[in-house]
Amino acid sequence: MNLLHANDDAGQYPKSYYAATRSNLAPFPQLQEAISADVCIIGAGYTGLSAALHLAQKGLRVAVLEAHRVGFGASGRNGGQVGSGQRQDQDWLENTMGLDAAHRLWDLAQDAKALVRDLIRTHAMPVTFHPGVAHACWSEAEVRHSHAYAAKLAKDYGYDQIEPLDRRAIRKLIGSQAYQGGDLDHGAGHIHPLNFAIGLAKAAKDAGAQIFELSEVLALDKGPQPLVTTAQGQVSCSHVILAANGYLGGLNREVAAKVMPINNFIIATKPLGAQAAQILSQPIAVADTKFVVNYWRLSEDNRLLFGGGESYGYRFPDILKAVSKPMLAVYPQLRDTPIDYAWGGTLAITLNRMPCFTRLAPNILSASGYSGHGVAIATLAGKLLAEASLAPSASFDLMASLPQPRFPGAGGLRWPLLVLAMTWFSLRDKLGL
Known part of the structure; x- marks a missing residue:
């Protein structure tokens, strides 16, 4: 079973709130001939489109191959949060990479947020950046850690943008009695x-990149002049960038051993009207401290977009059931509120939750495994992949130096072992351990 086709219709966005409110974008053509390019990019999500834009701006001939539509995968289905820092906190990075590297990784993450905002502004995208992400803690111990970490970032990294919240403040902010505090x-x-x-795709096209939709890659032949094959065409190129994330499939076993696809789900209520201010008193996003994270925000028409629940097989479960339960644990007052949209998507995780950057050959680069922290980091990854395709890149090499252990097991055993481990951690959430 191929995840590209397990839950979706060919060339169609899922029936999500995002697809229903997307910007107009005419379909791109299907690759139906043999072409040549300087760089062939596999995947038209944030990583691939950002790489295409930055390469095309340098005058390179770029071909982007997408199996469905641009933004079809996690890039067009996620919670929309543009978070600070890397996926692991600075304590972990300091212990793992050393103080100097940890500071450089923090700076890269800051650059990633700035890049998202700069791209929106520079290319006049119909996208609004809404500031503010709250972190809601279930336990007092988590609150103490949250506040201590905010103090550390201010003291050691000069980041003073985090406001500690006590129980009263978090409950006033998010309209729920479930949490003990946060920031x-x-x-x-x-x-x-x-x-x-979609904005990235338009910008890449305007810069000269060729984008092909409904052009699933079936084979990648390595060598000094790699050949990328689809059902009806081929791209001969000098460099290849793998940017398929959770939909990489069997194109590269080395990446697949370190990057695992999982599924996550979101529901959208009907517009809440005046009740919206009782759910979120400010137009912020929220994520909590569950292992399987609950995350939510209000849409621009005041729907609650609530994400939660995971699955680890190919087929999506009953999404409405999977997400309504955690949503009602946070907001029992929404029990009778109609749900207008329910959708799922496939992202990719790594064992240590840090992204997997790797040079698979002198002319083949890959970045994936953003582990739910991809809006900013994946966009930056595209820029770093573009840089590293042209010349040595200290920033790409730093990301590639992060340790990336393989998932345990081999071949067919890898997925069952992941399911066993993730199910255990999910059970810990339910038991409050």
Whole structure:
């Protein structure tokens, strides 16, 4: 079973709130001939489209191959949060990489947020960056850690954008009695994720990149002049960038051993009208401290977009059931509120939750495994992949130096072992351990 076709119709966006409110974008053509390019990019999500834009701006001939539509995968289905920092916190990075590298990784993450905002502004995308992401803690111990970490970032990294919240403040902010406190990161934010992907595609096209939809890659032949094959065409090129994330499939076993696809789900209520202010008193996004994270925000027409629940097989479960339960644990007052949209998507995780950057050959680069932290980091990844395709890149090499262990097991055993481990952690959430 191929994840590209397990839950979706060919060339169609899922029936999501994002697809229903997306910017107009005429379909791109299908690759139906043999062409040549300087760089062939596989995947038209944030990573691939950002790489295409930055390469095309340098005058290179770029071909982007997408199996469905631009932004079809996680880039067009996610929670839209543009978070601060890397996926692991700075304590982990300092212990793992050393102080100097940890500071450089923090700076890269800051650059990633700025890049998203700059691209929106520079290319006049119909996308609004809404500032503010709150982190809601279930336990007092998590609150203490949250506040201590905010103090550390201010002291050691000069980042003073995080406001600590006690129990009263978090409950006033998010309209729920479920949490004990947390913080509000004023330097983070949230966007319409699919419209950002569409904006990147338009910008890449305007810069000269060729984008092909309904052009699933079936084979990649390595060598000094790699050959990328689809059902009806081929691209002969000097460099290849793998940017398929959770939909990479069997194109590269080395990446597949370190990057695992999982599924996550979102529902959207009907517009809440005046009730919206009782759910979120400010137009922020929220993520909590569950292992399987609950995350939510209000849409621009005041729907609650609530994400939660995971699955680890090919087929999506009953999404409405999977997400309504955690939503009602946070907002029992929405029990009788109609749900207008329910959709799922496939993202990719790594064992240590840090993204997997790798040079698979002198002329084949890959970045994936953003582990739910991809809006900003994946966009930056595209820029770094573009740089590294042209010349040595210290920033790409730093990301590639992050340790990336393989998932345990081999071949067919890898997925069952992942399911077993993730199910255990999900059970810990339910038991409050």
